[in-house]
Amino acid sequence: MEPDARDRLLAVIADISPRVIACSGGIDSMLLATLASRQNAAATTVAHAISPAVPVDATLRLRDWAAREGWRLEIVVSGEFDSEDYLSNPVNRCYYCKSKLYDSLSRIGNTVGEGATVMSGANTDDLGEYRPGLHAAKEFSVRHPYIEAGVDKSTIRKIARELSLPFAEIPASPCLASRLYTGTRVTVQRLRAVEESEEMIRRLAGIEVVRCRIREDAMFIEVSAADRFRITQSLLHKVERAATRDGLSLRAVHLDAQPYRPGRAFVGAP
Template identity: 40%
Template sequence: MTQADDPAARLRAILTSQPGLALAVSGGVDSLTLAHGVARLAGQVPRVFHAVSPAVPVEATARVRRHAEAHGWQLTVIEAGEFADPDYLRNPVNRCYFCKSNLYARIAGATDATIASGANLDDLGDYRPGLTAASERQVIHPFVLAGMGKAEIRRMAAGFGLSDVQDLPAQPCLASRIETGLPVRADDLAFVARVEAALTTLAGPGDHRCRITAEGVRIELQPELLQDAALIARLTAEATRLCGADHRILTTIGPYRRGSAFLHDQ
């Protein structure tokens, strides 16, 4: 297999040509696999920067800490800073731009190294204002440069033996559950985290979402789960209990739709 046909070889060439990268690691499959790639393909100690905020799931932070400790990474935990930005808090259609601008500014304030993200080829097909913020900060995307999409990254994670990472569902920040135009509030994000934790406990891991909309709370599940009447009854009861305890209204339980809280016409 030539380097052109081998994703690992392409990624190795990119990482070895740019030693000492500052890796922005969220705790998802992409950025964690990138950090392991730096160690396993390029033979370098990963320099990992992980941001914490009300929008970052605590389990993602725990996962980053666990991998860093187990594999000897150089980990710096920083405050993301976006909750001090009124442009972010008003939740416009380009909210991610303000989130990533704050993130990369905080990382740049802690290091002079080139910042690298776990963005991949599949991300380029979506509306990703965060990529504009990355461009403004000269952030590089090794997976994009190596021509790798999500499926190839998952295969690489499996090849690295990352059993707790390779099948992780998509994990966008908790603010992605707030309908565009509704303000981002820390108590809303904490509520979303509680409900989604309950959904995972009852239904198992998967693409489960708790959305906060102008009408109320919408629960989204993997479509096949909606055929299990007994499970839906349990999920409905638990979601109703959690909503009631938080003075919220459960409006619907339906199929998972990626990015359904994002309203393009706002």
Template identity: 40%
Template sequence: MADRPASEREKTADAGRESAAGAVSDAVDRLMARLRREDAVVVAYSGGADSALLAFAAARVLGRRALAVTAVSPSLAASERATARDFARAHGLAHLEVCTDEADRPEYAANGADRCYHCKSALFDALTPLAAAMGARIALGTNLDDLGDHRPGQRAAAERGAIAPLVEAGLTKADVRAVSRKLGLVTADKPAAPCLASRVSYGDPVTPEVLRRIETAEGALRELGFPVCRVRAHAGGTLARVEVPHTEIPRACELRERVDAAVRGAGFTFCSLDLSGFASGRLNALLPLLPS
């Protein structure tokens, strides 16, 4: 079959781009329309791509009836806290930081399969009085892709009546990034950065010291040129399992002495490199091994 003329290929490409642009515009409209149904919202705002888009859109629709609130605890990396603060300031968001007490809750520190439930419960305990004072509902930056993962925090959200506007607007993670790009948000391509406690092997206690080691080690790895990385803590926080994208594994091996020094310098006794490469939620593989 002969190739189509260049003019036809260009028309097809243009049509594809127009269709994609239209889909993104539709996603923006759906999100804004969903938020217009609220009198006021308190956005649980970590500064990641999802919550940043939600906070920005809520502020655009509701103005000062939208409040972005960042939960501050040992599980929030200082770099993420600073990024969230800078984004809020750059876009004129009404923004507060509140301290949450999940680290003081034995159920959270025990780090069972339901750790995230207790973390989110602490978050809602902090946000509920603010929402009540504003006559607002609590809004989470959950997207459609999150619904298929192991996320006990969603149960806590349902119990507290929190809403998920991104889900209700039908936005996937890819949609969140595309919409953020269209709106000119710097978070459009921001790598996912879940809480530091998600790096601690289930069953090992979550302590401020282990979280500090993880934060320090990941910061050192980023300085070595690994912007996407995870340091998973095992064996009571003595063993670090380093994950980088599989394309970066050869370079990590070349820099193994510096990687090892960076991780052990953060307080770990041992450093290992996971040859499977980075993948979100890798520790969920341990869930079937936990006591029922």
């Protein structure tokens, strides 16, 4: 990491005041909120959206850390499930979700101080990918301190380690809707099945990074090549029972023929 990476980041954050930070409970936004609040708590509001697409453990982790750090925390329901554009799960689904989120956070900004700016945890690695959520951010004048300071994901982890933050090593875990193949409708049942299945595999097989992706009426489990042997037939049966407990109809639960790859369910990006 460049010696002045953290200083550059803190300078960008200091330039944004007052600020509302969109915090998902992942390492990127958690570190950003921690730095901003420690720098100037009075100017910082942390906002977290609860939704069937947000993993429960992310919300619990954020609430616990917010209490320890004394954050001014606002919990919002961003309302993406009210949008048919979102539920139909097009390739730009994230645009509709982020539009709802940033609209809610902008309203919070109007209550915490004149000129309050919404901040996100997007980093420079995101610029090399198709990220429709960044288009929504632009429409709401959201600022991205990591991008402005030239900070990537590996640097975020290094800063978190230097500060001995307890979430420095948590694996990436995008929203649960990212587990549904493009065109597969977003439903609460499907998201709950994904969350429960992944939690079961982590607990019973000891696999840290796992994705349970749904394509129409089948679930495909993705793990690394090194972890494939841990997915036994017995475990597949247990996952299927857990995934269908709430009435979700699944034709089958498979161990994917290919090892885990980020973004595999994201089909048709330009």
